[in-house]
Amino acid sequence: xxxxxxxxxxxxxxxxxxxxxxxxxxxxxxxxxxxxxxxxxxxxxxxxxxxxxxxxxxxxxxxxxxxxxxxxxxxxxxxxxxxxxxxxxxxxxxxxxxxxxxxxxxxxxxxxxxxxxxxxxxxxxxxxxxxxxxxxxxxxxxxxxxxxxxxxxxxxxxxxxxxxxxxxxxxxxxxxxxxxxxxxxxxxxxxxxxxxxxxxxxxxxxxxxxxxxxxxxxxxxxxxxxx
Amino acid sequence: xxxxxxxxxxxxxxxxxxxxxxxxxxxxxxxxxxxxxxxxxxxxxxxxxxxxxxxxxxxxxxxxxxxxxxxxxxxxxxxxxxxxxxxxxxxxxxxxxxxxxxxxxxxxxxxxxxxxxxxxxxxxxxxxxxxxxxxxxxxxxxxxxxxxxxxxxxxxxxxxxxxxxxxxxxxxxxxxxxxxxxxxxxxxxxxxxxxxxxxxxxxxxxxxxxxxxxxxxxxxxxxxxxxxxxxxxxxxxxxxxxxxxxxxxxxxxxxxxxxxxxxxxxxxxxxxxxxxxxxxxxxxxxxxxxxxxxxxxxxxxxxxxxxxxxxxxxxxxxxxxxxxxxxxxxxxxxxxxxxxxxxxxxxxxxxxxxxxxxxxxxxxxxxxxxxxxxxxxxxxxxxxxxxxxxxxxxxxxxxxx
Ligand SMILES: Nc1ncnc2c1ncn2[C@@H]1O[C@H](COP(=O)(O)OP(=O)(O)OP(=O)(O)O)[C@@H](O)[C@H]1O
Ligand SMILES: [Mg+2]
Numbered sequence: 067x068x069x070x071x072x073x074x075x076x077x078x079x080x081x082x083x084x085x086x087x088x089x090x091x092x093x094x095x096x097x098x099x100x101x102x103x104x105x106x107x108x109x110x111x112x113x114x115x116x117x118x119x120x121x122x123x124x125x126x127x128x129x130x131x132x133x134x135x136x137x138x139x140x141x142x143x144x145x146x147x148x149x150x151x152x153x154x155x156x157x158x159x160x161x162x163x164x165x166x167x168x169x170x171x172x173x174x175x176x177x178x179x180x181x182x183x184x185x186x187x188x189x190x191x192x193x194x195x196x197x198x199x200x201x202x203x204x205x206x207x208x209x210x211x212x213x214x215x216x217x218x219x220x221x222x223x224x225x226x227x228x229x230x231x232x233x234x235x236x237x238x239x240x241x242x243x244x245x246x247x248x249x250x251x252x253x254x255x256x257x258x259x260x261x262x263x264x265x266x267x268x269x270x271x272x273x274x275x276x277x278x279x280x281x282x283x284x285x286x287x288x289x290x291x292x293x
Numbered sequence: 294x295x296x297x298x299x300x301x302x303x304x305x306x307x308x309x310x311x312x313x314x315x316x317x318x319x320x321x322x323x324x325x326x327x328x329x330x331x332x333x334x335x336x337x338x339x340x341x342x343x344x345x346x347x348x349x350x351x352x353x354x355x356x357x358x359x360x361x362x363x364x365x366x367x368x369x370x371x372x373x374x375x376x377x378x379x380x381x382x383x384x385x386x387x388x389x390x391x392x393x394x395x396x397x398x399x400x401x402x403x404x405x406x407x408x409x410x411x412x413x414x415x416x417x418x419x420x421x422x423x424x425x426x427x428x429x430x431x432x433x434x435x436x437x438x439x440x441x442x443x444x445x446x447x448x449x450x451x452x453x454x455x456x457x458x459x460x461x462x463x464x465x466x467x468x469x470x471x472x473x474x475x476x477x478x479x480x481x482x483x484x485x486x487x488x489x490x491x492x493x494x495x496x497x498x499x500x501x502x503x504x505x506x507x508x509x510x511x512x513x514x515x516x517x518x519x520x521x522x523x524x525x526x527x528x529x530x531x532x533x534x535x536x537x538x539x540x541x542x543x544x545x546x547x548x549x550x551x552x553x554x555x556x557x558x559x560x561x562x563x564x565x566x567x568x569x570x571x572x573x574x575x576x577x578x579x580x581x582x583x584x585x586x587x588x589x590x591x592x593x594x595x596x597x598x599x600x601x602x603x604x605x606x607x608x609x610x611x612x613x614x615x616x617x618x619x620x621x622x623x624x625x626x627x628x629x630x631x632x633x634x635x636x637x638x639x640x641x642x643x644x645x646x647x648x649x650x651x652x653x654x655x656x657x658x659x660x661x662x663x664x665x666x667x668x669x670x671x672x673x674x675x676x677x678x679x680x681x682x683x684x685x686x687x688x689x690x691x692x693x694x
Contacts, residue, residue, distance in 0.1 A: 149601070180300065
């Protein structure tokens with residue numbers, strides 16, 4: 067799947083002092099193709115998360131379009147867009163994202179908790195366990211999120227985003243809580259995912275990520291430039 | 294999908310204290326609904342049964358016996374109503390205009406019956422003219438009473454087919470009447486012929502209680518049905534003007550005191566119920582609002598995992614649904630447990646006729662209370678559900694802020 071953004075931009079209205087418009091992302095064109103690992107870097111506040119959310123169908127752009135295989139995703143109604151995201155787009159959001167009433171395994175299989183039967187959910191468990199093993203958190207299946215460390219939770223979020231084998235995987239600072247060893251592990255996993263013809267788009271501050279990238283992008287002041 | 298496996302159920306289970314409190318609150322709400330509505334219905338029923346049992350439009354009694362208070366006693370606490378007047382008054386009344394049917398009753402107080410420790414009242418009616426008790430005696434006994442047959446009120450501990458003894462005279466219990474929720478439930482109804490036998494028997498036993506009562510010459514009260522084309526008031530005024538030394542009352546007036554206090558009690562019950570509901574619903578609203586607000590981030594994560602906006606609202610609503618149904622079922626169960634076994638006690642302590650509706654109506658009432666509590670609970674969380682369905686995922690998911 068190819069995601070093509072044309073002229074997407076996002077303005078926020080800031081309250082506070084003399085209400086003014088803040089342009090988080092200036093009009094941007096970007097194409098994300100299957101089989102490639104994109105790494106987007108840039109200073110804090112440069113608009114990386116905002117851009118990622120717009121590309122992932124989570125944040126409606128102020129203007130511009132996001133096309134997935136030619137289809138304008140923001141023209142879909144919410145029900146269809148949600149379905150589409152569920153089936154085709156995986157997102158590892160910034161920050162901690164556990165659902166506290168569910169155990170680790172259920173957190174990873176979260177999309178199956180939302181839709182589908184218990185059978186389908188249980189059918190996803192082996193794949194979830196396999197991902198956990200790959201990410202080095204095997205054996206934590208039945209723990210509750212409150213019992214996990216930040217780095218473990220991060221990998222739970224990664225496993226969750228990867229479980230349905232999405233066509234496009236977005237990762238917003240997927241390695242920020244991890245030690246070097248696990249950072250390498252996660253980056254390697256993302257790389258492998260890209261090689262299995264998934265489009266992977268990673269926002270990170272991690273310098274090492276550049277080594278894994280097919281395409282490196284840099285963002286500053288809401289605009290993207292190639293590195 | 295199995296309920297216990299659903300996300301909503303997990304969310305509820307994950308916060309046991311909050312859940313327990315909310316279930317308890319809904320239970321209180323449902324309990325107040327079922328108890329309140331059953332109480333009001335029972336009071337209405339009691340009054341209705343009373344009116345139906347009276348059967349007549351006007352009741353005439355000796356003037357010496359009466360104040361309005363006495364009348365309520367006659368009706369509600371039959372055991373106190375011993376008064377007699379000469380039979381000639383009955384004939385005088387019968388001559389007046391506007392009377393369609395007229396009959397009389399004779400009350401006897403019995404101190405000792407084989408069955409009962411409480412004094413009970415024996416009400417004798419004239420089978421030839423009666424129009425008030427015969428219809429429901431016929432209905433309950435399946436025919437006319439023969440001599441020494443009696444029909445007993447619902448509270449007497451004898452059963453149909455058994456016998457009951459007054460002054461050594463054994464009478465057959467032919468029927469037991471439906472409950473009226475007042476002291477008529479301890480009355481015994483029989484025809485004048487049997488009354489005569491009882492009076493004779495008591496004199497033979499050397500008891501002088503009824504020595505001055507000649508059942509051929511006296512009556513306790515006269516019952517009148519007003520003819521078509523006459524108003525009850527018209528006939529009433531005529532009787533009070535022209536038949537001296539008697540006092541006539543509209544039967545509905547006789548129980549107006551009861552209906553007034555009944556209206557008062559119903560009002561108080563209504564206000565209490567409303568207060569409980571408002572309070573519980575406000576708390577429920579706040580609790581759901583806060584819990585949803587506090588989980589904003591989790592809902593955003595659900596969005597990321599593919600939940601549509603309506604699914605988010607659905608999760609909030611089904612959390613509330615599980616809580617309110619559980620609470621309401623518990624509350625209704627407790628409410629029934631409170632009101633059903635103790636309705637006699639309630640009657641006694643309030644002094645009002647209290648007659649529970651039949652099982653079908655109780656069941657309907659329970660379901661209505663259940664539905665009302667659940668719907669009200671759902672409505673109180675509708676706002677929060679809507680709010681969460683509008684969250685801006687992209688804004689919330691910008692980090693651990
Ligand atoms: N909802 C919002 N309302 C107002 N301003 C916002 C909002 N979301 C983002 N911004 C602003 O937009 C700019 C870009 O934010 P964004 O989160 O995309 O930065 P980022 O590059 O991801 O930073 P970081 O590396 O710290 O995560 C920031 O200046 C931020 O303050
Ligand atoms: Mg960011």
